[in-house]
Each structure stands twice: as structure tokens, then as C-alpha cells.
Amino acid sequence: MSDPKRVAILISGRGSNMKALIEQARGYEVVLVASNKVHAPGLDTARALGVPTFAFEAKRDEFEAALERSLADHKIGTIALAGYMRILSAAFIGRWRGRILNIHPSLLPRHKGLDTHNRVLAAGETVSGCTVHLVSEELDSGDVIAQTEVPVESGDDASRLAARVLEAEHYLYPKALSEFVRR
Numbered sequence: 001m002s003d004p005k006r007v008a009i010l011i012s013g014r015g016s017n018m019k020a021l022i023e024q025a026r027g028y029e030v031v032l033v034a035s036n037k038v039h040a041p042g043l044d045t046a047r048a049l050g051v052p053t054f055a056f057e058a059k060r061d062e063f064e065a066a067l068e069r070s071l072a073d074h075k076i077g078t079i080a081l082a083g084y085m086r087i088l089s090a091a092f093i094g095r096w097r098g099r100i101l102n103i104h105p106s107l108l109p110r111h112k113g114l115d116t117h118n119r120v121l122a123a124g125e126t127v128s129g130c131t132v133h134l135v136s137e138e139l140d141s142g143d144v145i146a147q148t149e150v151p152v153e154s155g156d157d158a159s160r161l162a163a164r165v166l167e168a169e170h171y172l173y174p175k176a177l178s179e180f181v182r183r
């Protein structure tokens with residue numbers, strides 16, 4: 001039987017949000033870190049923190065089928081995407097509706113998709129931020145769970161803004177997940 005408090009994190013890269021979710025876990029347990037990239041640096045971080053990992057490189061459907069077997073084996077009830085750089089299939093979303101969260105580095109619904117910080121700067125925004133949202137079939141369009149505003153400062157480039165927003169993400173995501181699993 002799956003348990004909403006048993007969380008799997010999906011990553012594709014360094015996983016700094018994954019590290020924050022593991023280290024600041026309150027009211028939930030991260031029991032698996034999974035990746036579609038076998039050399040994702042975040043996998044080493046997870047192992048160093050004592051969290052079991054699953055990594056497999058395959059076409060989307062094949063990866064998702066193997067992932068779901070691992071999720072079932074670990075009795076996962078909630079999935080947290082953390083820099084997972086792949087679109088989840090509609091079939092997967094349908095089976096996990098309402099149980100997948102993601103963090104996005106803008107104030108959704110503004111600036112969905114990739115290259116977010118450059119687009120925020122190009123739009124002349126004075127305030128940016130990050131959003132924890134439910135994951136639906138349409139990219140970055142699920143219900144908003146939590147948001148934090150972050151100022152855009154004069155002289156910001158994408159890298160400086162990204163670093164400021166990432167700091168806010170590392171606070172927002174664990175807090176939002178802790179409240180989500182208790183809802």
C-alpha cells in the first residue's frame with residue numbers, strides 16, 4: 001500500500017533542490033531518488049545521504065514503466081520533481097494525478113518552460129520568484145501549491161538571478177512538500 005508520506009524525488013542533474021528536500025524533511029521521508037540520467041551528479045549526493053537510488057536511460061515509455069515498478073516496490077505515495085528535465089507522459093500523469101509536485105523558477109503562470117531567468121530579464125520584470133505546483137499534462141500549468149517572490153536587482157544577469165531564486169527554492173520546496181503530505 002503506497003503512503004503519501006513516502007516520497008520519491010526525480011532528478012536529471014545536480015539535484016540541489018533534492019538535497020534540500022532530503023535534509024529538511026519534516027513529516028515526510030525521501031525513500032528513493034530516481035533519474036533518467038545514470039551519471040546525474042545528484043545520484044552521488046543521494047547515496048552520500050543514505051537514500052536509495054534508481055537510474056535508467058531509455059525511451060520515455062520504457063523509463064516510466066521501470067520507474068513505476070521501483071515506485072511500487074518502495075510504496076511511494078508522492079513524487080517530487082527536482083530539475084527533472086523530461087516531459088512526463090499523459091498516461092503517467094493520469095495514474096499519478098494530484099500526487100506529483102514540481103518546482104519552477106518563476107512566478108507561474110508567467111514564464112513557463114525553459115530558459116526562465118533570461119526571459120524574466122528580457123521582459124523587464126522587477127520581481128521574480130519560484131513556484132511549487134502540481135504536475136499536469138500541460139507543461140508548468142498545474143495548480144499552484146506555493147510561491148515566493150524574489151527581487152530582480154539592477155545589474156542582474158541570468159546567473160545572478162538564478163542563484164537568488166535557487167536560495168528561495170531551497171526554503172520553499174521542503175516547506176511546501178511538508179504541508180502537502182499533511183493536507
Ligand SMILES: Nc1nc2c(c(=O)[nH]1)N[C@@H](CN(C=O)c1ccc(C(=O)N[C@@H](CCC(=O)O)C(=O)O)cc1)CN2
Nearest residue numbers: 083084085086087088102113135136137138139140141
Ligand atoms: N507532463 C509534465 N511533465 C513535466 C512537467 C509538467 O508540468 N508536466 N514539468 C517539467 C518541468 N521541467 C523541469 O522542471 C521541464 C520543462 C521542459 C522540459 C523540456 O522541454 N524537455 C524536452 C527535452 C528534455 C531532454 O533534453 O530530454 C522534452 O522532454 O522534450 C523538460 C523539463 C518536468 N516534466
Ligand SMILES: NCC(=O)N[C@@H]1O[C@H](COP(=O)([O-])[O-])[C@@H](O)[C@H]1O
Nearest residue numbers: 014015016017082083103104105113
Ligand atoms: N522548468 C524547470 C526548471 O527550470 N527547474 C529549475 O532547474 C533548477 C534545478 O536545479 P537543481 O537540479 O539544483 O535542483 C532549479 O532552479 C529549478 O527551479
